[in-house]
Amino acid sequence: MSSSGQPQFRYTQTPSKVLHLRNLPWECTEEELIELCKPFGRIVNTKCNVGANRNQAFVEFVDLNQAISMVSYYASSSDPAQVRGKTVYIQYSNRHEIVNNKSPGDVPGNVLLVTIEGVEAGDVSIDTIHLVFSAFGFVHKIATFEKAAGFQALIQFSDAATASSARNALDGRSIPRYLLPDRISSCHLRISYSAHTDLNIKFQSNRSRDYTNPYLPVNQTAIEGVMQPALGPDGKKKEPESNVLLASIENMQYAVTVDVLHTVFSAFGTVQKIATFDKNGGMQALVQYPDVTTAAVAKDALEGHSIYDGGYCSQ
Numbered sequence: 001m002s003s004s005g006q007p008q009f010r011y012t013q014t015p016s017k018v019l020h021l022r023n024l025p026w027e028c029t030e031e032e033l034i035e036l037c038k039p040f041g042r043i044v045n046t047k048c049n050v051g052a053n054r055n056q057a058f059v060e061f062v063d064l065n066q067a068i069s070m071v072s073y074y075a076s077s078s079d080p081a082q083v084r085g086k087t088v089y090i091q092y093s094n095r096h097e098i099v100n101n102k103s104p105g106d107v108p109g110n111v112l113l114v115t116i117e118g119v120e121a122g123d124v125s126i127d128t129i130h131l132v133f134s135a136f137g138f139v140h141k142i143a144t145f146e147k148a149a150g151f152q153a154l155i156q157f158s159d160a161a162t163a164s165s166a167r168n169a170l171d172g173r174s175i176p177r178y179l180l181p182d183r184i185s186s187c188h189l190r191i192s193y194s195a196h197t198d199l200n201i202k203f204q205s206n207r208s209r210d211y212t213n214p215y216l217p218v219n220q221t222a223i224e225g226v227m228q229p230a231l232g233p234d235g236k237k238k239e240p241e242s243n244v245l246l247a248s249i250e251n252m253q254y255a256v257t258v259d260v261l262h263t264v265f266s267a268f269g270t271v272q273k274i275a276t277f278d279k280n281g282g283m284q285a286l287v288q289y290p291d292v293t294t295a296a297v298a299k300d301a302l303e304g305h306s307i308y309d310g311g312y313c314s315q
Helices: 029-041 064-076 126-136 160-170 221-228 260-268 292-302
Strands: 018-022 045-049 056-061 089-092 111-116 139-147 148-155 189-193 208-210 242-250 271-280 282-288
Touching: 018 064, 029 045, 029 056, 029 064, 056 064, 064 292, 111 160, 126 139, 126 160, 126 208, 139 189, 148 160, 160 189, 242 292, 260 271, 260 282, 260 292
Parallel strands: none
Antiparallel strands: 018 056, 018 089, 045 056, 111 148, 111 189, 139 148, 139 208, 242 282, 271 282
16 A cells, blocks of 8 residues: 555556556656656557546556566555656556547647636636637637536637647636736636537627628627626726627617618728617617727727717717
């Protein structure tokens, strides 16, 4: 028995050329495993970071006698197997080969599964997620949802290479502090690859976005996403930037049609979509531009101004 009370070996197990290693350092690398095992023979396959705490692994020797020699050596040695100073427990695996070196979450693909730890849905907006991951390449689509694991997002890039660069840079890191609400000090990103290759986004909303399809319908829930207040440098509430503007039409003395709105908002750039609806007895419209910059220019120019002379139909 080891000092921690765990048996280091199971003598009753049937020998296998695959060994099961436990109590490894978190996210132990394949190179570290091979370094530990290579005095006993040639490793032909590994499976790293398995188990709930990602601190277990499997190694497969080229033949059975090499695996037996490693188990026998550490069974009789006064010095335990160690990686980064941690005692590693070794036993024969009940499998006789490692079929796949990589678990599904480690097979590179163009879609990332991101778990944002330490936050609840609504703490981190989809625009913030887009801003962080766009640093590595064009983000095609994002879908966010809540699971037992916490607040998660699927992020689609054009190819696996771009997704891999984002994963390698951000996995285990925190979203920059200035992008988070004041009450949250950090929120760590846990990133793996998704089996998805093309996300099915049906609406632009505060939960999902398709940045490749400007003509996708805008879901009403997008209004809440656009209107969630954030604090600016001056401490005052500001709306997070978006390529979709929410316009409230007040003091309506004349009819305001979609054509009228299109004419007004087109002065600042290409208007891709307009949706109008009644809310609280007034008229509102969602106006979609191709990018955030154009929308910001239009917002600054039009906010508080009137469509018609005389102060009627102000926005």
